[in-house]
Amino acid sequence: MFDVITVPVDGSDYGFEAADIAIEIAQKFGSKIAAVHVLEEFSFNSYDSEEDSGDEILAKITKKAGEVGVEVVEHLLTADPLRDMNFIIKQTGADLVVIHAHGANNHRFVSFEENDVSDTQIGSVSERLIRTCDVPVLLVK
Template sequence: MTEPGSFTHILVPTDGSDYSIAAGKLAIGIARTYHARLCFLYVIDQVVKTELTRFGGKSEAAVRRELEETGRRAINYLARLAADWGVESTVFLREGTPHEEILKTAKQHGVDLIVIGQVGLRGPRRYLIGSVAERVIEFAECPVLIAKRQGTG
């Protein structure tokens, strides 16, 4: 049993945005403090994939490859940062609805903290919090920490 307020397994969903990179850096610091494991997750958003296929003039396979490459770059970047700080991490690439895949991954891996960016690449600036983060907060079975982009108030 861990002591109250400590964490052993932290999930960081990323889309490569400044907010999700800030979340990753914050999570690395927390993981170092608590000697926790990190899990970086990128979700290929089904809706985005469909929209890009429909309006982008590319095949679904080509769009999926591009999104997968983007995802791998994002999670591998954070995994390298974690390794540089001596923090163990794993990376996952999933496809589906982002908040559902985040919640599913958290449950499957016994995550006790989710650190997520305030908004992502799809989040309009007028919102205080992105829809993915909002749904994760609402349905997560563990604490959720919202990270602002570095340099914001």
């Protein structure tokens, strides 16, 4: 049913929640995971530190998936998540996208309580995917 499940991850607890669900689904359907971490084109941090951080994020997902026998293909890309996520998803060959409702770019989004975020709100990348993606999107809240 799902050969490739793409899960965009930003390093937040919310992103890892979505990855956990993607791994669970992949395990049930014998799917591969395409774990995607996007390095933003314009960042105040050094590229090397951003790349190292992205590698660590993807390695966590690969390790966790490997523990239950799920294959992961890591994708560390420089792009604009809002503009480019649909293209990235097409390139991964996704049959399903699993993404959390809220992103956490550079860990600015710490928690719902600290940021006065309602559980009915949705992040811009997730919202755009729901509206424009050609494959099913599972939104994790």
